[in-house]
Amino acid sequence: xxxxxxxWHLVLILAIFSAPLVIMYVYQVIDxxxxxxxxSLVPGAIDLSNWRFLWExxxxxxxxxxxxxFNTFLFASTTAFLVTSLSATAGYALSRLNxxxxxxxxxxxxxxxxxxxxxxxxxxxxxLQFLGLFDTLLGIILVKAAxxxxxxxxxxxxxxxxxxxxxxxxxxxxxxSRLRVWWELVLPQVxxxxxxxxxxxxxxxxxxxxxxxxxxxxxxTQVLATFMNAVIQDDATADFGLFKAIGMFYSIPVIxxxxxxxxxxxxxxxxxxxx
Amino acid sequence: MExxxxxxxxxxxxxxxIKDMDLTVGSGEMIALLGPSGCGKSTTLFAVxxxxxxxxxxxxxxxxxxxxxxxxxxxxxxVFQNYALYPHMTVEQNIGFPLKIQKLGKxxxxxxxxxxxxxxxxxxxxxxxxxxxxxxxxxxxxxxxxMIRKPDVLLLDEPLANLDAKLRxxxxxxxxxxxxxxxxxxxxxxxxxxxxxxxxxxxxxxKDGKIVQLDTPEQMYSNPRSQFVAGFLGNPPISFLPATAxxxxxxxxxQSIARPRDLQASGDLILGIRPEHFGPxxxxxxxxxxxxxxxxxxxxxxDVRLDGGGDIRSILSAGAxxxxxxxxxxxxxxxxxxxxxxNGVRV
Numbered sequence: 199x200x201x202x203x204x205x206w207h208l209v210l211i212l213a214i215f216s217a218p219l220v221i222m223y224v225y226q227v228i229d230x231x232x233x234x235x236x237x238s239l240v241p242g243a244i245d246l247s248n249w250r251f252l253w254e255x256x257x258x259x260x261x262x263x264x265x266x267x268f269n270t271f272l273f274a275s276t277t278a279f280l281v282t283s284l285s286a287t288a289g290y291a292l293s294r295l296n297x298x299x300x301x302x303x304x305x306x307x308x309x310x311x312x313x314x315x316x317x318x319x320x321x322x323x324x325x326l327q328f329l330g331l332f333d334t335l336l337g338i339i340l341v342k343a344a345x346x347x348x349x350x351x352x353x354x355x356x357x358x359x360x361x362x363x364x365x366x367x368x369x370x371x372x373x374x375s376r377l378r379v380w381w382e383l384v385l386p387q388v389x390x391x392x393x394x395x396x397x398x399x400x401x402x403x404x405x406x407x408x409x410x411x412x413x414x415x416x417x418x419t420q421v422l423a424t425f426m427n428a429v430i431q432d433d434a435t436a437d438f439g440l441f442k443a444i445g446m447f448y449s450i451p452v453i454x455x456x457x458x459x460x461x462x463x464x465x466x467x468x469x470x471x472x473x
Numbered sequence: 474m475e476x477x478x479x480x481x482x483x484x485x486x487x488x489x490x491i492k493d494m495d496l497t498v499g500s501g502e503m504i505a506l507l508g509p510s511g512c513g514k515s516t517t518l519f520a521v522x523x524x525x526x527x528x529x530x531x532x533x534x535x536x537x538x539x540x541x542x543x544x545x546x547x548x549x550x551x552v553f554q555n556y557a558l559y560p561h562m563t564v565e566q567n568i569g570f571p572l573k574i575q576k577l578g579k580x581x582x583x584x585x586x587x588x589x590x591x592x593x594x595x596x597x598x599x600x601x602x603x604x605x606x607x608x609x610x611x612x613x614x615x616x617x618x619x620m621i622r623k624p625d626v627l628l629l630d631e632p633l634a635n636l637d638a639k640l641r642x643x644x645x646x647x648x649x650x651x652x653x654x655x656x657x658x659x660x661x662x663x664x665x666x667x668x669x670x671x672x673x674x675x676x677x678x679x680k681d682g683k684i685v686q687l688d689t690p691e692q693m694y695s696n697p698r699s700q701f702v703a704g705f706l707g708n709p710p711i712s713f714l715p716a717t718a719x720x721x722x723x724x725x726x727x728q729s730i731a732r733p734r735d736l737q738a739s740g741d742l743i744l745g746i747r748p749e750h751f752g753p754x755x756x757x758x759x760x761x762x763x764x765x766x767x768x769x770x771x772x773x774x775x776d777v778r779l780d781g782g783g784d785i786r787s788i789l790s791a792g793a794x795x796x797x798x799x800x801x802x803x804x805x806x807x808x809x810x811x812x813x814x815x816n817g818v819r820v
Contacts, residue, residue, distance in 0.1 A: 364557035367524055370544045371551045372571040372618070386561040 230443040248443035256429065256440065261417050263425070263447070270421040273339055273410070274403030280343040281350045281399040282392055288347070289354030289388075290380060294366075304355075311348040319412055326413055333416045338409045346399050357391035358384070393462045401452060422448045474535045474625040474658055475500045476521070482529030483516050483682075490516050491682040493530070498626075500535075503652050503659040505669035507705075508679035514662045517679075518628050521660065522549045534625045550619030550657075554631040556611045558603035558618075564590075565599040568617045575622070589617040592651060609640040616651060627652065627659040633668060645672055666706050670694070678702055700817035703745045709774050711811070712751070712785040714744045718812070726781030730758050733807045738820040745811035748774070748788035756804030759785070763799045777801060 230248050232241035250256065251263045291297065292304060322341055323332070331337030361384055369379035385392075407423035414420075420428070426448065430441050456463070476498040483491040491513045498504045506514040519525040521532065523544030531540045539547055558567050566573075568589055569582040577585075590596045593613040603611055612632060619627060632648065633641045649672050652659050663669050669676045670690040677687045678701075686698045697703040703711050715725040718739045723729045751759070752775075761779035768791060775787045775795055787803065789795070814820050 362555060362557065364553040364555055365559060368551065368553060368557040368559075368618075369570075370524065371522055371549060373545045373574040373622070374570075375545065378574070383559055386559075 226442055226446060229439060230446050233439070248439040249447075251440065251444060252447070259417075260425075260428070261420055263444075266420050266422055266425045269335060269419060270404060270423075273335055273342070273406070273421055274400045276339045277342045277346065277403040278396050278400035280339070281346045282396045284343070284347060285350030285354045285395060286385065286388075286392060288351045289358050290384065292351065292355045293358035304352075307348040307352050311352065315345055316408060319408070323413060333414050333419060335414065335419050338406075338414050338419075341413060342403055342406055342409055346402060350395050350399060353395055354388060354391050357388040361387045390462060393459075397455060397459050397463055401455060404452060475533075476626055476658055476660070477533040478517075478521065478530065479532075480530035481517070481520060481527060481532070483513070483520060483525065484528045489682070494682070494684060496677060496684065496687070498658055498660060500658055501656040502675065503649070503661060503673045505661045505663055505673035505676045506679060507663055507666060507669040507676050509705075510664060512679040513682040514664075514679050515630060516682075518630055518660060518662045521626065522551050522628050523547045548622065548625045549628060550622065550624035550626070551628045552612070552615045552619050552630065552632045554634050556603075556615040556635075558611055558614055560603050562602070563599065564595065564601050564603070564606070564614050567603065567614055568599075568621055571618065571622045585621055586617075589621050592620075592654070593617045593647075607640075608636050609644055612636065612644055613647070616648070620651075620655065620657065625658065627657045629659065629661045631663055632661070633663075633665070641668075648672060667708060670706070678705060697745075697811065698819050700743060700745065700813040700819075703811050703813070703819075707747060709748050709786055709788060711745045711747050713813075714746065714779075714783050714785060716742050716744050718742050724759075724779070724781075724783060726779050726783050728759055728779060728781060730805055731807045733810050733812065735808070736810075736812055736820075738812065738814065741815050742820065743813040743815065743817075745813060746785060746805055747809070747811075748786045750806040750809040751777075751785055751803060752787040752789055753801075753803050755806045757802045758804040760800070760802045761785070763795055763797055763801060766795060766797055777803070 228241050231244055231246060233243055233245040255262055292300060297303075326332040326337045326341070329337075331340070365383055365387070366379050369383045370376070374382065405423065406421070407427070410419065410421045410424045411427065415424075422444075426441065426444050429444060430436055430438075476496075478494065478496040481491060481494040481496070482489065494513075494517065496504075496517070506517060508514050516525060520527050523539075523542065527540060531538060533539065534548070559570065562570065565583075565586055569586045572582045572585055586599070587596070590599060593616050595610060595613045595617070598606060598610060598614075603614065606614065615632075629648065633644055636644060645668060648661075661669065661673055670693075673690065675687060675689055676693050677684045678693065679685065680701055686693060686702050688696070693702065694706050697706065700713065704713070717723050717725075718732065718736060721729050721732050722736075722742075722744070724744075759777075759779055761777040763775055764778045764784070765774075765776040767774040767776075771791055773789050773791050773793060773795070775789060775793075777785050777787060779785060795801070812820050
């Protein structure tokens with residue numbers, strides 16, 4: 199009974215502290231599909247006109263929402279794929295191969311991960327300009343992937359560290375090359391880590407705002423974050439209903455991914471030590 | 474196939490772990506590398522299978538020099554202490570993996586897997602995954618996988634260390650049976666003397682990177698070359714008592730026993746007396762007090778503190794009317810005494 203009552207206390211405290219967030223989300227949904235009376239918290243008639251961006255252009259100067267969504271998806275998924283595949287090899291090397299300067303490399307990874315991106319933005323801008331990748335999706339994909347890599351390498355190194363050496367030794371004794379041992383015997387053991395990293399870097403790419411804003415400002419490379427920014431920014435009278443509806447649209451994939459892949463995402467914090 | 478290791482030297486950084494070691498394992502023979510942790514037995518094993526590079530010396534399988542041959546091409550089967558089964562594969566895929574690497578056809582692999590699973594008696598488990606098997610079954614799978622390529626040499630690295638006592642007994646005879654049936658040359662690495670003595674044709678006892686004695690289990694037990702060997706083999710262990718040999722042998726505590734007939738040396742010695750060579754069945758001679766009685770079911774271990782100092786152990790059939798605190802006067806089978814010089818060398 200005491201345990202139960204303690205849980206009730208927790209629930210109450212959590213409810214109080216998360217109420218503002220929950221209320222915000224509730225009104226996000228309500229306001230996107232209803233016309234509120236001024237000054238009233240009670241929604242009036244249902245009105246779907248805020249969602250008009252789905253079937254028409256909200257004004258002529260802007261790209262269609264579907265092009266923008268496709269851009270965002272391309273940006274996030276390519277980044278996730280790049281980060282995961284590079285981390286899979288780099289993490290293995292750092293975990294297993296006895297290369298010179300390994301401790302410094304590992305320390306460097308942590309520093310890079312902690313480094314605030316925004317302080318690098320001018321240098322990155324100049325590099326992209328020089329390479330002719332400014333205002334292209336490829337440019338921001340490369341930049342985003344590079345900035346996500348330290349985290350990914352570090353996480354996957356941790357997963358590789360839990361794979362017993364003997365499995366690799368056994369593979370070599372069975373006649374397999376090192377490459378084959380890695381691909382067929384070791385990689386399957388870190389699958390939970392690969393999967394979690396794939397999802398996390400996809401979500402990170404999906405919500406990226408600063409890099410596209412600064413490095414790909416053109417309308418043909420717009421992603422949802424910069425699209426929303428533009429909608430709220432340049433109208434004389436801001437259309438908050440429209441803004442909220444696009445916000446909803448933007449967050450639906452994130453919510454779905456979290457609901458579907460919760461278990462895999464938790465893996466990354468468990469360190470992948472499940473037997 | 475005969476395995477010949479000559480002048481094997483291994484260094485890790487600046488430390489020389491093994492220097493100029495020679496070891497020959499006859500064709501179809503099973504040999505134990507026995508020794509305390511850190512004696513270099515696993516290092517030797519890893520050098521034979523090719524995971525460690527040798528810093529000196531040569532290794533031959535039969536007439537083939539494999540000193541510089543990479544592990545993949547050595548034709549060595551290894552069973553690891555934790556079995557190292559591939560967790561994401563079924564038992565059948567695990568056992569068949571070495572053949573898959575050799576690009577054999579599916580039917581051929583299936584046939585070989587069935588032959589091996591019959592040999593190690595796990596035919597009904599082929600569809601399971603390693604996590605669904607008991608320790609003993611995993612062990613059998615590891616054995617089958619190590620042997621499916623018909624390797625020249627089979628290496629077993631502490632294969633029984635992770636098993637419980639009953640399974641260990643069962644797998645001891647199983648491994649021996651499989652090794653005999655296939656006639657494969659095998660090396661067993663272990664720190665357990667019982668395992669080494671019960672499973673192997675010969676034992677190489679190692680200490681500090683050297684083989685201190687290479688002999689059959691019987692010879693090693695009854696005719697140890699040094700105090701270290703005598704102390705390492707035997708369960709319950711041998712007792713050592715310092716003594717001086719003259720016309721008769723006087724122990725450091727002042728008591729004396731008859732001089733063993735074939736003892737050549739005189740002066741300061743260390744006597745090694747095995748538990749079965751001390752007790753009432755050998756008459757009288759040494760006086761002391763029973764300080765500990767340890768029942769072991771069929772037998773009892775009795776620790777005696779001799780008058781004037783020194784402990785000696787005896788083993789008697791259970792039911793002997795001996796209690797802690799009893800005064801005893803028991804004899805020693807003097808001709809079975811092992812005598813060592815103060816530096817530990819047998820005399």
